Amino acid sequence: xxxxxxxxxxxxxxxxxxxxxxxxxxxxxxxxxxxxxxxxxxxxxxxxxxxxxxxxxxxxxxxxxxxxxxxxxxxxxxxxxxxxxxxxxxxxxxxx
Numbered sequence: 001x002x003x004x005x006x007x008x009x010x011x012x013x014x015x016x017x018x019x020x021x022x023x024x025x026x027x028x029x030x031x032x033x034x035x036x037x038x039x040x041x042x043x044x045x046x047x048x049x050x051x052x053x054x055x056x057x058x059x060x061x062x063x064x065x066x067x068x069x070x071x072x073x074x075x076x077x078x079x080x081x082x083x084x085x086x087x088x089x090x091x092x093x094x095x096x
């Protein structure tokens with residue numbers, strides 16, 4: 001029993017540390033980038049007006065409905081009609 005508890009705690013710790021690292025990386029990229037992107041609270045119409053039509057619109061999933069719009073430099077996440085997050089896409093470095 002002790003073995004299972006230890007494995008469970010180790011797994012839980014690893015998942016927590018990994019998710020925190022991903023969140024910190026996204027926040028750091030967003031802070032240091034000079035890419036203009038939608039801000040939280042904008043409507044879909046405002047995003048289209050300011051940034052144009054997205055390259056890809058993914059269908060809404062779940063309740064409340066979450067929609068993704070993909071642009072060349074960022075992804076916008078909507079809850080219903082409102083922006084909840086815009087994330088800058090990682091720019092691949094060319095291979096030499």
